[in-house]
Amino acid sequence: MSTIIVATDSRSLSRSIRLAGTDDELMVITRDQVPAGAAQLLALADDPEAVRTVILDGGGDAETEGRVLQLASRMQQSHPQVSVVLVTPRGEEIALQALRSGVRDVLPPEPPLEDVRWVLRRAAESAQAFATGHAPGDTFTGRVIAVASPKGGVGKTTIATHLAAALAQHSPTGTVLVDLDVQFGDVAAALNLDPTYTLGDVLSGPVATDAIALKSLLTQHESGLYVLPGVRNPAEADHIGTEHISRLLGTLKREFRYVILDTAPGLHEQTLAALDQATDVVLVCGLDVPSVRGMRKELDLLHELDLEPLNIHVVVNMADKSGGLSVADVAATLGRKVDVVLPRSTKLLRATNAGEPLVISNPRDPVSKDLTALAGRFAPLGAGSAGRQHRGLLSR
Ligand SMILES: Nc1ncnc2c1ncn2[C@@H]1O[C@H](COP(=O)(O)OP(=O)(O)O)[C@@H](O)[C@H]1O
Ligand SMILES: [Mg+2]
Numbered sequence: 001m002s003t004i005i006v007a008t009d010s011r012s013l014s015r016s017i018r019l020a021g022t023d024d025e026l027m028v029i030t031r032d033q034v035p036a037g038a039a040q041l042l043a044l045a046d047d048p049e050a051v052r053t054v055i056l057d058g059g060g061d062a063e064t065e066g067r068v069l070q071l072a073s074r075m076q077q078s079h080p081q082v083s084v085v086l087v088t089p090r091g092e093e094i095a096l097q098a099l100r101s102g103v104r105d106v107l108p109p110e111p112p113l114e115d116v117r118w119v120l121r122r123a124a125e126s127a128q129a130f131a132t133g134h135a136p137g138d139t140f141t142g143r144v145i146a147v148a149s150p151k152g153g154v155g156k157t158t159i160a161t162h163l164a165a166a167l168a169q170h171s172p173t174g175t176v177l178v179d180l181d182v183q184f185g186d187v188a189a190a191l192n193l194d195p196t197y198t199l200g201d202v203l204s205g206p207v208a209t210d211a212i213a214l215k216s217l218l219t220q221h222e223s224g225l226y227v228l229p230g231v232r233n234p235a236e237a238d239h240i241g242t243e244h245i246s247r248l249l250g251t252l253k254r255e256f257r258y259v260i261l262d263t264a265p266g267l268h269e270q271t272l273a274a275l276d277q278a279t280d281v282v283l284v285c286g287l288d289v290p291s292v293r294g295m296r297k298e299l300d301l302l303h304e305l306d307l308e309p310l311n312i313h314v315v316v317n318m319a320d321k322s323g324g325l326s327v328a329d330v331a332a333t334l335g336r337k338v339d340v341v342l343p344r345s346t347k348l349l350r351a352t353n354a355g356e357p358l359v360i361s362n363p364r365d366p367v368s369k370d371l372t373a374l375a376g377r378f379a380p381l382g383a384g385s386a387g388r389q390h391r392g393l394l395s396r
Pocket of ligand 1: 149151152153154155156157158159317318319342343344345346348349350352353
């Protein structure tokens with residue numbers, strides 16, 4: 001049996017960790033009882049060797065949180081098998097610094113039970129991987145959400161970046177955005193990032209299957225969101241095969257809770273490889289006849305490809321009354337309901353041009369609320385989400 005040390009003065013936090021119901025032994029101490037050294041902290045447990053997770057509540061206080069980060073970094077050096085989890089109300093602000101210091105995950109002060117379970121499970125898997133020298137198993141994988149549409153210019157990149165930014169607010173250490181519009185991707189620009197590495201650098205060699213190495217090559221947005229941008233030069237895209245994409249997504253979904261994929265228009269091979277690994281697809285169309293017809297064809301094609309178990313979310317973007325088409329018309333043409341409607345918004349346009357997601361710069365804007373509602377559709381899936389069964393596309 002292994003041990004979790006929790007340092008908090010909050011009863012509700014220790015209760016939710018207890019309720020998360022792992023088999024681990026739980027040892028709760030107050031925040032004042034936390035020593036400065038990693039070994040001293042572990043020594044508080046009956047069996048220091050059995051500790052695999054340490055949850056430290058910073059209490060929202062910058063000075064205490066600074067000490068927690070120092071402790072995390074010492075722990076990573078001396079006891080890398082132990083996962084340190086920081087509890088803070090300032091997750092978004094501090095995420096990047098926390099991760100760099102060796103914190104494995106960040107939780108809010110009143111975390112949903114699902115989140116606590118996720119964090120504890122990841123800690124268990126990484127301790128296991130550490131002990132056995134094997135990569136973590138495939139038992140618990142994240143939600144892989146592809147954003148797709150038959151046509152360009154309908155808002156896929158805008159929606160993918162905003163969805164990712166919104167999910168990163170929920171899970172700052174567990175969200176990655178991958179630009180699978182391999183040739184002409186513009187995710188890095190939409191987030192105002194200047195990446196060192198791109199898709200072309202991570203598809204072969206050991207990084208393709210080693211989640212930790214791969215993570216170190218991702219670019220981080222200030223929100224904590226990890227980003228893997230498309231290639232620098234369109235010609236590089238020729239070397240990217242479906243098998244590369246499958247392997248990459250296989251690695252990412254073991255490490256991240258939310259993997260968001262921006263895609264190129266249409267359903268070409270690379271997007272199909274992505275859909276084959278996806279749990280969800282967000283289909284985007286505008287309020288115009290060609291866009292809705294294209295979407296109808298795409299839905300039919302997904303149906304023919306036997307990708308049914310994919311959760312499909314239909315988004316009408318840039319909705320306004322100028323074209324004479326209504327959302328009800330779209331639903332009638334598609335033969336299914338429209339899940340989310342996003343209005344045409346100059347603020348959203350400006351935010352994308354400035355490289356700053358509206359959900360972060362202006363969370364109270366009505367469009368930010370719509371985008372957050374879209375993110376809310378992706379509640380964490382429990383164990384076994386990886387077991388979504390459909391015949392592998394690529395095997396056919
Ligand atoms: N709801 C919206 N309101 C206003 N402009 C939008 C909206 N959604 C997207 N845009 C703008 O439309 C253009 C195309 O969007 P983009 O996300 O790049 O589409 P895609 O990735 O499908 O080609 C961009 O300039 C973007 O800022
Ligand atoms: Mg795009």
